[in-house]
Amino acid sequence: MRPRNIIIDTDPGQDDAVAILLALASPDEINVLGITAVAGNVPLALTAKNARIVCELAGKTNVPIYAGCDRPLGRDLVTAEHVHGQTGLNGPTLPDPEMQLEDGHGVDFIIETLRAQPSGTVTLCPLGPLTNIATAFTKAPNIVGKVQEIVLMGGAYFEVGNITPTAEFNIYVDPQAADIVFRSGAPITVMSLDVTHKVLVTPKRNDAFRTLNTPVGIAVAQMTDFFERFDKEKYGSDGAPLHDPCVTAYLIQPDLFTGRHINVEIETQSELTLGMTVADWWGVTDRPKNTLFMGTVDDDRFFELLTERLARL
Ligand SMILES: [Ca+2]
Numbered sequence: 001m002r003p004r005n006i007i008i009d010t011d012p013g014q015d016d017a018v019a020i021l022l023a024l025a026s027p028d029e030i031n032v033l034g035i036t037a038v039a040g041n042v043p044l045a046l047t048a049k050n051a052r053i054v055c056e057l058a059g060k061t062n063v064p065i066y067a068g069c070d071r072p073l074g075r076d077l078v079t080a081e082h083v084h085g086q087t088g089l090n091g092p093t094l095p096d097p098e099m100q101l102e103d104g105h106g107v108d109f110i111i112e113t114l115r116a117q118p119s120g121t122v123t124l125c126p127l128g129p130l131t132n133i134a135t136a137f138t139k140a141p142n143i144v145g146k147v148q149e150i151v152l153m154g155g156a157y158f159e160v161g162n163i164t165p166t167a168e169f170n171i172y173v174d175p176q177a178a179d180i181v182f183r184s185g186a187p188i189t190v191m192s193l194d195v196t197h198k199v200l201v202t203p204k205r206n207d208a209f210r211t212l213n214t215p216v217g218i219a220v221a222q223m224t225d226f227f228e229r230f231d232k233e234k235y236g237s238d239g240a241p242l243h244d245p246c247v248t249a250y251l252i253q254p255d256l257f258t259g260r261h262i263n264v265e266i267e268t269q270s271e272l273t274l275g276m277t278v279a280d281w282w283g284v285t286d287r288p289k290n291t292l293f294m295g296t297v298d299d300d301r302f303f304e305l306l307t308e309r310l311a312r313l
Contacts, residue, residue, distance in 0.1 A: 003031040004148075004251055005121055007110060009068070010244075011040025011128030012050035013088055014223035018306070019127055019153075019244035020051070021216060022252070024058040025309040029252045033113055033122065034064040036106030040128035040173055041080045042088035044070040047128070050089045052097035057219055058313050061099050068106025068132035072174035080169060083230050091226030092219040110136040114143040123251070126152040126181075127244040129170050134177035137184050147186040151251065153244045154178065155264065155277030156193035157293065164275070168193050171266060172275030179266040182290060189292040190264065191246035192277070195257060198297050199246060200239035201228060208307045216313040246294075249302055252309075256302050259294035263287035 008023060010016045023030045035055070037048040048067040055063050071077045084090065102109070110132060114122055124147060126133055137144050154170040155178075156162070163169040171178045182188065201224040210221035228240040235241075250257055263285060267276040279293055 003027060003029055004123055005031050005033050005117065006123045006125050006251065007033055007036060007113060009036045009038060009124060009126040009128065009132050010051060011038050011042070011047045012054060013041040013047070013084055013128070013244065014091060014227050015242050015244040016127045017050065017054045017089060017223060018220055018242060019248045020054045021058055021220065021313060022245050022306055022309055023248040024055070024060045024063070025312045026252050030248065032063050034066060034109055036066045036068045036109060036132050038068045038106070038128045038132045039070050039077050040170065041084045043077065043079065044068070046088050048101055049097060050087070052099040052101070053089060053094050056097050056099060057094060057216060064102045064109070065099065066102050066104060066106035066109045069135055072129060072131055073134060073176040078163070078173050080163070083227055085226060089223065092222040094219065106132050107135045107139065111140040111143055114146045119146040120148045122146065123148045124150045125247050126150065126154070127247060129173035130154070130177040130181045131174045134174070134180035137180055144184050144186050149187045149189060150181065151189045151191070151247050153191045153196065153247050155190055155279065157277065157279040157281050159193035159197050161276070162193060166273040167275035168277065171277055175266050175268045175275040178275070179268050182264055182266055188290060189250065189294070191243070191250065191294055195294045195297045196241045196243040196246055199242045199299050199302055200237055201242055202239040205239065205303045208303070209310065212307070212311050214311070214313065216310055220310060245306060246297065249305060253305055256298050256305070257294045258296045259292050261289045262291055262293050263289055264291040264293060
């Protein structure tokens with residue numbers, strides 16, 4: 001089987017970093033055509049820098065990295081330094097990148113790549129707010145039909161929300177963009193909080209990263225240690241959820257996850273529930289099924305895969 005061509009759209013973020021490392025460690029399954037940074041967990045200047053830091057950590061300095069949109073479509077940027085720290089990658093001490101950003105805008109890279117590649121051969125992997133993807137779809141609507149699949153981290157049904165009582169962070173930051181993407185007609189697979197809250201970095205799993213005793217293993221252990229401080233207190237759990245790597249793990253081993261084909265729509269108006277993913281899990285409407293919405297994960301096998309792949313870097 002040929003590796004799947006993907007574009008990673010990201011706002012690193014420690015969990016974005018782990019998702020990117022997992023992809024770069026898996027060239028038999030995944031070919032990273034490029035990385036586009038977006039404003040989200042921290043502002044764009046930092047996410048564009050962090051993406052380069054992560055590729056250098058992996059020793060993969062030939063991946064083209066572009067800066068994309070620096071703010072949501074219709075509202076001010078909301079960031080999450082309270083989770084990820086001031087840099088977005090707090091935890092390890094990693095050198096400033098030597099890699100340069102590519103010239104041009106991340107949105108144009110997405111458009112040009114989809115135009116250049118055969119239809120149905122490029123998968124988009126958004127790990128942050130959907131601003132870049134929505135902007136590309138709005139600017140060049142004819143690329144939507146060429147997308148193989150969008151596999152994204154965002155939203156929730158049973159877990160409801162993490163940044164507000166009813167909204168997950170990525171969708172909440174740019175609900176207008178999410179609305180455009182979920183209405184686009186492109187095939188969408190969603191790694192929601194319902195899944196990612198089951199992927200917990202317990203002390204034992206953190207130790208497994210650390211005992212790889214490689215720069216990557218140690219850095220991943222330090223990153224997951226850092227945001228655990230916040231999450232353990234918040235959730236009272238044995239470890240912090242590792243959200244974004246669910247996206248890249250799915251591309252490598254889809255049978256780790258199960259879900260349902262359902263309709264998902266985005267709340268864009270209500271002040272109270274802005275950014276809610278209104279997911280018709282129980283099939284109580286006739287709205288068209290636009291999403292494969294994941295609900296369960298084999299977390300032991302997920303961490304076996306992740307640790308085994310990180311060891312290759
Ligand atoms: Ca992210």
